[in-house]
Amino acid sequence: MESTLRRTWADVNLDAIAHNYNVIRQKIGSDVKFLGVVKADAYGHGSIQVGKTLQELGADYLAVSSADEAIELRVNGITMPILILGHTPKEQVGRLIEYNITQAITCKAKADEYSAEAVRCGGTLKVHIKVDTGMSRLGYLCDNTNFETGVNGISEACMMPGLDAEGIFTHFAVADEFGEECDNYTKHQFDLFTRVIKAVEDRLGHKFKLRHCANTGATARFPETYLDMVRPGLLLYGYGEFAREMGLKPVMTLKTTVSTIKIYPAGTAISYGGTFVTDSTTRIGVLPYGYADGFLRSLSNNCSLYTKEGPAKLRGKICMDMCMIDITDMPTVDVGSEVEIFGEKNSIDEIAENAGTIPYELTCAVSKRVPRVYYKKGEVVERELMLRM
Numbered sequence: 001m002e003s004t005l006r007r008t009w010a011d012v013n014l015d016a017i018a019h020n021y022n023v024i025r026q027k028i029g030s031d032v033k034f035l036g037v038v039k040a041d042a043y044g045h046g047s048i049q050v051g052k053t054l055q056e057l058g059a060d061y062l063a064v065s066s067a068d069e070a071i072e073l074r075v076n077g078i079t080m081p082i083l084i085l086g087h088t089p090k091e092q093v094g095r096l097i098e099y100n101i102t103q104a105i106t107c108k109a110k111a112d113e114y115s116a117e118a119v120r121c122g123g124t125l126k127v128h129i130k131v132d133t134g135m136s137r138l139g140y141l142c143d144n145t146n147f148e149t150g151v152n153g154i155s156e157a158c159m160m161p162g163l164d165a166e167g168i169f170t171h172f173a174v175a176d177e178f179g180e181e182c183d184n185y186t187k188h189q190f191d192l193f194t195r196v197i198k199a200v201e202d203r204l205g206h207k208f209k210l211r212h213c214a215n216t217g218a219t220a221r222f223p224e225t226y227l228d229m230v231r232p233g234l235l236l237y238g239y240g241e242f243a244r245e246m247g248l249k250p251v252m253t254l255k256t257t258v259s260t261i262k263i264y265p266a267g268t269a270i271s272y273g274g275t276f277v278t279d280s281t282t283r284i285g286v287l288p289y290g291y292a293d294g295f296l297r298s299l300s301n302n303c304s305l306y307t308k309e310g311p312a313k314l315r316g317k318i319c320m321d322m323c324m325i326d327i328t329d330m331p332t333v334d335v336g337s338e339v340e341i342f343g344e345k346n347s348i349d350e351i352a353e354n355a356g357t358i359p360y361e362l363t364c365a366v367s368k369r370v371p372r373v374y375y376k377k378g379e380v381v382e383r384e385l386m387l388r389m
């Protein structure tokens, strides 16, 4: 592990998780519960370490996308409630019960098979019912003419043997986008969600313990949608404009090192395809960071990485294992110098924008050969290399 450091690595600042959690907590108030979304290995940050940090901070729930992700947390010491947002094959129901993991119910067919399987196992599966209010992905369809069918289906699921419907939730499609049309769409989704909840609760004669819908956009912008619990992901990791406005800190700083320096005359074509040609004597640094580490190739010739002398432009196509930066006017940048790809100094939001994507994709893309180094109170608390050795 030590030997791979100073190639390319990700510093994960768990104090930034704590800071961000505390700021969001302050904003939502003490009556609202906090679910931290740690799916996809906590957006590439490491779900075990982020999960443990949230558990210590007193967060109420975690969410992941699959049974494997949930069980990984359980076998690594996470005891707090965990919700699986996505698809779980019915064969896994016994394990979910054994590990006390909550499952989303996304349609009538899933309710039927989870109920039957839970009964067969002789246990009770804790579930949250997903309502499709306009995301058009998972959940009971409840819009317009589907309202009655939706409410019937949800009520039925809540009464099925083997299922304990602890919660109900929906997901917003455009809560993080601006403009009246988007705001109205979110309002419509929320209004429909609350009408569905009321109809189901009237039918059942009791209330859901956990009603939740606020993702990052809604947590930042729409306090009226908090209900019993908020469910942010990106905000917790400190990226995006809402994080900036709230004074949150980026959790990951991705770094690499200058491995080789070359000086080329004018007219030299750099890298595959020769898409960048030097127009004068040019000093180029080769970095051991390529698309196999998670660098998006669409950023070729289209972003700057941050050296100790400031931003250095990326030159030529990004390769599988390497890329090149222009350090012509940066004499102190030498072989072995650290370069920040994104993080504290080089905003991931700008790089994502250049790539025509969102910061989520960039942190999720950081591949398993990039070691994660976890910091707490300024000290390294764990180094993790995800290769098997």
Ligand SMILES: *Cc1c(COP(=O)(O)O)cnc(C)c1O
Pocket: 037, 039, 085, 171, 215, 216, 217, 231, 232, 233, 234, 235
């Ligand atoms: C990923 C996800 C979230 C978190 O979204 P952010 O935009 O990162 O806050 C919340 N709810 C569901 C259902 C999700 O899939």
